[in-house]
Amino acid sequence: MSGQLAGGDLSRLRQLNTLAVVHALRRQAPRTLREVSRAAGLSRAASEEVVHELEAQGWVEQVDPAAGTMGRPARRYRFRADAGWVLGVDIGGHTVRAMVADLDGEIRHALRQPVSPTAGRAERLAVVDKVVAECLAGSGRTGAEMWATTVATSGLTDAAGRVVLSVALPEWTGVHLAEHLSRLVAGPVMIENDSRLAALAETWRGVARYAQNVVYLLAGLRTGTGLIINGRLHQGFAGAAGEIGALPEMGWIRAQEHLRVWPDAPAGTDSEDVAALVFAAAREGDRRALTMVRRYVKDLALGASALVLALDPQMVVLGGGFSRSADVLLEPLRRELDKRCIRTPEVLQSALADDAVALGAVRHALDHLERHIFDPGSGLAAPAAPKR
Amino acid sequence: MSGQLAGGDLSRLRQLNTLAVVHALRRQAPRTLREVSRAAGLSRAASEEVVHELEAQGWVEQVDPAAGTMGRPARRYRFRADAGWVLGVDIGGHTVRAMVADLDGEIRHALRQPVSPTAGRAERLAVVDKVVAECLAGSGRTGAEMWATTVATSGLTDAAGRVVLSVALPEWTGVHLAEHLSRLVAGPVMIENDSRLAALAETWRGVARYAQNVVYLLAGLRTGTGLIINGRLHQGFAGAAGEIGALPEMGWIRAQEHLRVWPDAPAGTDSEDVAALVFAAAREGDRRALTMVRRYVKDLALGASALVLALDPQMVVLGGGFSRSADVLLEPLRRELDKRCIRTPEVLQSALADDAVALGAVRHALDHLERHIFDPGSGLAAPAAPKR
Structure with a gap:
């Protein structure tokens, strides 16, 4: 039995090392190369190579040494959670909510606006447009920077992003939400049932x-x-x-x-x-x-x-x-x-109470990105919105 | 980055090779070494080494060449599905059933006997004893050869193998079925709800x-x-x-x-x-x-x-x-x-109609064995009943 790794295995190993380094940096205070190397379980040389590669790609950046640090402090690195963004929208009977979050799921801006339960389709969509525009502006981002968007709605939806049936909002049945939102943001737009997204949020940041x-x-x-x-x-x-x-x-x-x-x-x-x-x-x-x-x-x-x-x-x-x-x-x-x-x-x-649905939409959009960007099968994608 | 495999990796590779050979032989007509090697994706030399080891352990045996074969035919090997056995028992309101199966899930003997829906606990257990004894005898095996047994019952059961609550058979509540069956068979005895086992059977050999x-x-x-x-x-x-x-x-x-x-x-x-x-x-x-x-x-x-x-x-x-x-x-x-x-x-x-529950019990017992005997984590266990 041979102990040699073939070329494909080496490239696969490099992908896994890259993800190990990303994992060592994500949702952490900035780390030195020594800390990255220990957390990722890699040699110092291998960690340094990967960190510099990630820095060149835009996934990682150096952090300025804390003010007043004496001598020559070790350089520290952080994952650029703000390399990409996601948008979560909750279109309810009485309220429309939107949240912009970074790649680590930190909510950077949240906004809500009431809407009449008896509002027609056009009126409700107009509120959606307004809430999304104001939430983007409030977060200092643009729709073009949104890598993924999930929209919560009551009722049944199909894979194309249409509302197939809404008992709660009859005028809503048939609306092509994915198409509508796609005019406002880049990246894929997904539509999901609001109760399901609220449950997802509860397992993410709630009591479950x-x-x-x-x-x-x-x-x-x-x-x-x-x-x-x-x-x-x-x-x-x-x-x-x-x-x-x-x-x-x-x-x-x-x-x-x-x-x-x-x-x-x-x-x-x-x-x-x-x-x-x-x-x-x-x-x-x-x-x-x-x-x-x-x-x-x-x-x-x-x-x-x-x-x-x-x-x-x-x-x-x-x-x-x-x-x-x-x-x-x-x-x-x-x-x-x-x-x-x-x-x-x-x-x-x-x-989470009223925020659960919009938070669940954010988590859903992030899950989509995790599958496509941080994929152990094909390694790390370049930092850019995935194709629709 | 080193391309050498460490000692632990080599032993792990050998375990995976062993399971690949077992997989190439299970539920198949007898195969030559050339066929095993191709099916397992191993070199001829590695396959031969593993097959001989499995033969020495009792997992694999040579098959006599077909009568009338000309010349010197290649030796063929088969997995010894009859190295171990499982028992499935279905204790219903009106009928008690038992099935003995080999490690590949082939039913070698099945038996049923009616029981009165109003039978008391002792009477029902006596029928269970009789059905199990006759089913073992009919299959030509003994209780000591049963590597795992699953018993289906209505109602709720606990992890220790007790019936916690049976609405259908009130006298049944509290019976310690695992303990009772353990006097009849070797290997672990598991108790499960009958509807769940029937569903399992349907995904194994039924329409699902x-x-x-x-x-x-x-x-x-x-x-x-x-x-x-x-x-x-x-x-x-x-x-x-x-x-x-x-x-x-x-x-x-x-x-x-x-x-x-x-x-x-x-x-x-x-x-x-x-x-x-x-x-x-x-x-x-x-x-x-x-x-x-x-x-x-x-x-x-x-x-x-x-x-x-x-x-x-x-x-x-x-x-x-x-x-x-x-x-x-x-x-x-x-x-x-x-x-x-x-x-x-x-x-x-x-x-599967009436046989579903007993078949599900057989599948459940086999699943237990698969997890413990054919374990990709620790390789193949020796051919013997797992410890209780």
């Missing part, structure tokens, strides 16, 4: 960081779910997973109806605000409000129980707009799950 | 062989489900996945009640036979029977729709005792799913 199996509930003026199964966001065979709420027996279609009317609400109060009044009254012990909340939770728990019994997750995460009132929702939800489930998992409040 | 996402329905005098998600049998965080039928709203508790009574059935007819009479009458177009079947399917479809909407599987497989009457069940089931689901997947009849 160390969980492999999670039922995430997007609780608000509509109810959705995103499922994390064996550590992966579950998409389903045709990307239609998580639509259990469409089954009337699961209670999610009628759940929020219990929170629509509150006598003390001035006429014309937004539905989200009416629900907030009910939650506030329940918090004060108002019996009528407590009954309304109990009915809501009972319906929410029906679908949640079906998911818990089917999947036996480690935790249920309550997210979405209503999760800000988790103090009046979590205990009743636990009790309802206890009644129906064989094993009740932990029930936790989302750490 | 090439599917990554499957909702398997065990339809019979009780209804269960096994979920295949991203190519893996889904167990859940605490091994309690697939229990959606426990939720009354899912219809599975009452579904089979629609098939319990048939006027033409003689008094004392077994429930399974009553259902068969209803299916037979429905097949002939009897209106009363068709109504009963429609009601049954409607309830079955409720839970099935919840699973389809939640998971968006590639296919739904109808298995279990009732799947023998798939000709009168599949079309109504498709129609009901169509009414409720956003995307209706293929709905297929199980290819």
